[in-house]
Amino acid sequence: xxxxLPLLALFIKSALSAxxxxxxxxxxxxxxxxxxxxxYGLVNKNHNVTVVTSDKDDSPRPKNLHHILLEGxxxxxHENEEMNINEMFGSNPIxxxxxxxxxxxxxxxxxxxPKSFQNLLDYPKDFKFDLxxxxxxxxxxxxxxxxxxxxxPTIAVTPFLLPSYVAYNFGNQVNPSYxxxxxxxxxxxxxxxxxxxxxxxxYVEVGLRYVHQYRQEHKVARKYFGEDIPSxxxxxxHMSLILTNSDPVLDFPQPLAPNFIPVGGLHTRKxxxxxxxxxxxxxxxxxxxxxxxxxxxxxxxxxxxxxQQILLSAFSKIPETVVWKFESEIKDLPKNVIVRxxxxxxxxLGHPNVKLFIGHGGAxxxxxxxxxxxxxxxxxxxxxxxxxxQNVVTKKMGLELSIRNATSEDVYRTIREVLDNPIYSENMKxxxxxxxxxxxxxxxxxxxxxxxxxxxxxxxxxxxxxRDLPLYKASGLDVLVFISLVVVLFFIVVLKIVKLLxxxxxxxxxxxx
Ligand SMILES: *[C@@H]1O[C@H](CO)[C@@H](O)[C@H](O)[C@H]1NC(C)=O
Ligand SMILES: *[C@@H]1O[C@H](CO)[C@@H](O)[C@H](O)[C@H]1NC(C)=O
Numbered sequence: 001x002x003x004x005l006p007l008l009a010l011f012i013k014s015a016l017s018a019x020x021x022x023x024x025x026x027x028x029x030x031x032x033x034x035x036x037x038x039x040y041g042l043v044n045k046n047h048n049v050t051v052v053t054s055d056k057d058d059s060p061r062p063k064n065l066h067h068i069l070l071e072g073x074x075x076x077x078h079e080n081e082e083m084n085i086n087e088m089f090g091s092n093p094i095x096x097x098x099x100x101x102x103x104x105x106x107x108x109x110x111x112x113x114p115k116s117f118q119n120l121l122d123y124p125k126d127f128k129f130d131l132x133x134x135x136x137x138x139x140x141x142x143x144x145x146x147x148x149x150x151x152x153p154t155i156a157v158t159p160f161l162l163p164s165y166v167a168y169n170f171g172n173q174v175n176p177s178y179x180x181x182x183x184x185x186x187x188x189x190x191x192x193x194x195x196x197x198x199x200x201x202x203y204v205e206v207g208l209r210y211v212h213q214y215r216q217e218h219k220v221a222r223k224y225f226g227e228d229i230p231s232x233x234x235x236x237x238h239m240s241l242i243l244t245n246s247d248p249v250l251d252f253p254q255p256l257a258p259n260f261i262p263v264g265g266l267h268t269r270k271x272x273x274x275x276x277x278x279x280x281x282x283x284x285x286x287x288x289x290x291x292x293x294x295x296x297x298x299x300x301x302x303x304x305x306x307x308q309q310i311l312l313s314a315f316s317k318i319p320e321t322v323v324w325k326f327e328s329e330i331k332d333l334p335k336n337v338i339v340r341x342x343x344x345x346x347x348x349l350g351h352p353n354v355k356l357f358i359g360h361g362g363a364x365x366x367x368x369x370x371x372x373x374x375x376x377x378x379x380x381x382x383x384x385x386x387x388x389x390q391n392v393v394t395k396k397m398g399l400e401l402s403i404r405n406a407t408s409e410d411v412y413r414t415i416r417e418v419l420d421n422p423i424y425s426e427n428m429k430x431x432x433x434x435x436x437x438x439x440x441x442x443x444x445x446x447x448x449x450x451x452x453x454x455x456x457x458x459x460x461x462x463x464x465x466x467r468d469l470p471l472y473k474a475s476g477l478d479v480l481v482f483i484s485l486v487v488v489l490f491f492i493v494v495l496k497i498v499k500l501l502x503x504x505x506x507x508x509x510x511x512x513x
Contacts, residue, residue: 154239
């Protein structure tokens, strides 16, 4: 009995395990970290998970986790100057919009060409996945996999917060009056002119995806998946649920349709022990530690030489220890500054001696800082970094520093303000406690809904009718126009009648006279 019971349990467990395909192609380490956290959540529930990714990860893998590596995407990005994320985006939103429209054209070819991907297409004709999960950030090229594997339940994920075009595509009410576009430095309160530009950016982007991006991608995809694939819009419609990297406490509250499951900060976790050298260093830092990292896409060593000098000169004036993610050698370091090519950022931020995080305001970094309750100085460069920075600044969880024109004195003052004024740290801790007060972790929630979709063969029943209505109907624009016309017509008729009556009266008068 002692042997049979566990064996039986094991048998039941393995019988329940599902075969899952996770498609997360975007060559961006932060997207990999997020999707990988989700994949591990599923792997730990005994599912057989196959991940399509651009990120080479040599760490040992459990038996039920498989990688299909899209070779060459990073190389392509680095060789092709035009595709260098560092340079391609700035703070100009129109430029960002155009870049985001042209990127998929480039990427689609690069994504679908690798031999490893051909191998996936060459799986037996009747091979069955119980669930497909697609990261829709630059992932729409892969929609035809749904067709190739005979329409299993499919869900979307987006580590890129919840951009309005994704919200629109999955049937959420998009409201540009108080939900800022993903790459604008706005909050929920906008001036009239800000609302005008926000409105235009939101809807031009929604429109461009249909008239441009999906068509371009479809052209490329036909070469690899065959001429008979349905349109991207039809394939996207098959995805009934979406996990979004948003959270009403971490970012801004917004109404969500039932097929949107917010799992913001899904990758956040308790700190583990640091590598010995860092652990000793941080343990021994009597005056506290400042962590400085510009994330995985932006290299600190690509900052202008004089910006680096300005930063170092400011750091040399403070007693705290600065741990800086810097990707090459740097000369004349002040005694209290340590550089490393790579930092275990999450584990560092969780160390009680860490007092401040200077970062680029990337979504994942900001969520980690909030999780560990460490106040921030944000140095935004592009895209949603401006939005996250606004979130931090508005909630007084930190300050913004414009690194390109700041003097050493500005840097020093900003650091001292965030370290010495307790309000930033208090607000960070408050938000952190609110985020951690929950029925389940975002990862548990994500895994639950993935399994829910498998159990119920999709979740189309959670979609609002808005998903299938044209915009003018879903937003009631047609009704508004109709009512306006009726009102105008009514007044025209009334005016006409009044005029007629006046005329008649005058005629009467003339006659009686
Ligand atoms: C698990 O995934 C791998 C890689 O996709 C696949 O070759 C294998 O057949 C799957 N196993 C099961 C039991 O479905
Ligand atoms: C740097 O420039 C920005 C606008 O580009 C401005 O808002 C900010 O005040 C400037 N900062 C300093 C320290 O001059």
